[in-house]
Amino acid sequence: MTGAAVVALVLVTVLIGARGVAAMRTTSDFLVASRRTSPMLNAAAVSGEYLSAASFLGVAGLVIKEGTGALWYPVGFTAGYLLMLALVAAPMRRSGALTVPGFAEARLGSRALRRFCAVVVVVIAGLYLVPQIVAAGQLLTLVSGVDYWVGVVVSGLAVGVTLALGGMRAATYVQAFQFALKLLLFAGPAIWLLLLAGPSLRAELVAPPEFTHFARETPVDFRLDTELVLTEPTAVAIDGVPAELAPGPHRARADQVWLFPRGAAVPDLGGGASLPVPGGADWALPLLGTANSTPLLATWSVLVATALGTMGLPHIIVRFHTSPDGRSARRTAAITVALLGTFYLFTIVYGLLGTVLTPELYLSQGTDTAVVTLPGRVTGGGTAAVLTALLTAGAFAAFLATSLGLLLALSGALAHDLMPSGLRRLRLTALAASVAVLPAALLMVRVDVSAAVTSAFTVAASTFCPLLVLGLWWSRLTARGAGAGMVAGLVCSVGAMGLNTALGLGGTVGMLLTRPALWSVPLAFLVMIVMSLVDHVPSAAEDTMLRLHLADRE
Structure with a gap:
């Protein structure tokens, strides 16, 4: 089904x-549907x-x-x-x-x-x-x-x-x-x-109740290599093979399926993971990263x-x-x-x-x-x-x-x-x-789908957002200033996320590298403004701004 x-x-x-084949004859048709939507x-x-x-x-x-x-x-x-x-x-x-x-x-x-x-x-x-x-x-x-x-x-x-x-x-x-x-x-x-x-x-x-014990016999299909820390002796079946695991750290391999019995204590996530336990006190707090x-x-x-x-x-x-x-x-x-x-x-x-x-x-x-x-x-x-x-x-x-x-x-x-x-x-x-x-x-x-999509938003915020806001509302913006700001935003956002992927840092530094928009976006704005102020403004800038902001004709 x-x-x-x-x-x-x-x-x-x-x-x-x-259905769109017959109506598509020009580049404008392909890219913007002839502006008639x-x-x-x-x-x-x-x-x-x-x-x-x-x-x-x-x-x-x-x-x-x-x-x-x-x-x-x-x-x-x-x-x-x-x-x-x-x-x-x-x-x-x-x-x-x-x-x-x-x-x-x-x-x-x-x-x-x-x-x-x-x-x-x-x-x-x-x-x-x-x-x-x-x-x-x-x-x-x-x-x-x-x-x-x-x-x-x-x-x-x-x-x-x-x-x-x-x-x-x-x-x-x-x-x-x-x-x-x-x-x-x-x-x-x-x-x-x-x-x-x-x-x-x-x-x-x-x-939601705090997830401390398995309410039923529960299979856990691991997508990534994961370090688990057991808090008590636990009998599990790993890919169908029974195993008696002692308290302490254990590694679950990607694509393994661990079957936990009903009533077993839920293991903690090791390896530096700081996720709140579903239903727990940290989980219920109204901020992101509450375990950080x-x-x-x-x-x-x-x-x-x-x-x-x-x-x-x-x-x-x-x-x-x-x-x-x-x-x-x-x-x-x-x-x-x-x-x-x-x-x-x-x-x-x-x-x-x-x-x-x-x-x-x-x-x-x-x-x-x-x-x-x-x-x-x-x-x-x-x-x-x-x-x-x-x-x-x-x-x-x-x-x-x-x-x-x-x-x-x-x-x-x-x-x-x-x-x-x-x-x-x-x-x-x-x-x-x-x-x-x-x-x-x-x-x-x-790949973590949500994390990858957020990285795309971060790059967009650090590059095109400053270009659009200043380009549409500030007549002093120049091509050199816009280019310098976009380069700064692109390098800082992509570089920071790539660096933390390689190093795996934690704490405040790790958060600012994983989610750099808080500083990469202001930096891109600042570079655009400073570089534009020391550059020559095109003579047609005022006319262009008027065209962008004049009201539409009835």
Whole structure:
């Protein structure tokens, strides 16, 4: 049933994509759907594109793993659109550019800056796109048992073919359809699960019990090598082989399945892990990283990355170029806030249900599978199969919608901003890019999807956010200043995250390297401002600013 739901979704996606073939004749048709998309359709498409696998699966998993403080993630995701509504939507549409790098050249008159912006688009899109394909492959493996590579190849090619057929127009129809589908398939099962759960389980959702002992015989399927610290002698079965383990540290290998008996004490996570125990006192605190020494700094850093990173995501910004005018772009952003707010309400339900029913996933580092695991824990038989199929189709729709937007931004950067473009080259680039990311997805099977997506937001916040805010609202910005600030933001954000991946530092220093937006974004702004103040302002800057901010004609 689950496989049939996914196949049907892929076929509908490709058929909708084929609908855009007849209407696609020019580069503008491919990249911005000829700028004729209505606010309601555009907002549904933006929401469908934005609600990625990380939103559909990851936020609920983060609630299990990090506690109620993880709800700051959807707050930041949604708040980004309020900032976009106030600062970016209308003037970006009035710029007349087809892509973010195109805006950089139109505003600052530098072809070199446009090429560098295209490189940044490739970095951001790659950081965001690969985890989507990984999540799709993992999801299909979990629910249908197919090999991981099959899910990766099917997912990547479905997106590439759809985009090559119909471009932005096809992507718009697909993403709007899939937002409605995701909302239905996310909200419906959540309500159904709550009704099936019964009053006693619903009461536990208000204050989940601390996960100190296994309530039932529980298999834990480890996704990564994990160090466990047992607090008492425990009889387990490791891949079906009984073992009597003494108190102390033990290592669970990736892909091993440990079967813990009912009533056994839950082991602690070793190896420097500092995750709060699901349902415990630290888990219930309203800040991120409550088991660390810097929960407030961690929370602010995530908010800066998610809210300001939303403003800098190239596949989201290009959506406002599809609007007929600046007023329509603002309406699109306003409607999007309402649609996203409605969707994220249900992540709370899944997060709390997962904390009560699947808390062992935090041991196996597989919390992003909680949503599709829950139906089998609440009910059984055909009902569980139906709910799992619906949620799987919704999660796969999340992957397809987001990947379409990312692949479109990536194709535009490669075939429109870095080299002379034409419609045929854009189509071929979309197919080639979808194939090119498959090896990375195959190699990164064990990547943390939520962490990888957050890194894309961090890079976007440290590069394009300062460029857009200053480029749209400060006439003194120069190409040299913008380039220097973007280089500083890119090097600091990517370098800091890469450095901590290699060194594995903890404490405040480790947090600031893992989540560098708190300092990399202000640094990028500062470098842009200082370098622009000592540079010569182009004579056409004032005229360009007037064009960006003059009200639209009735």
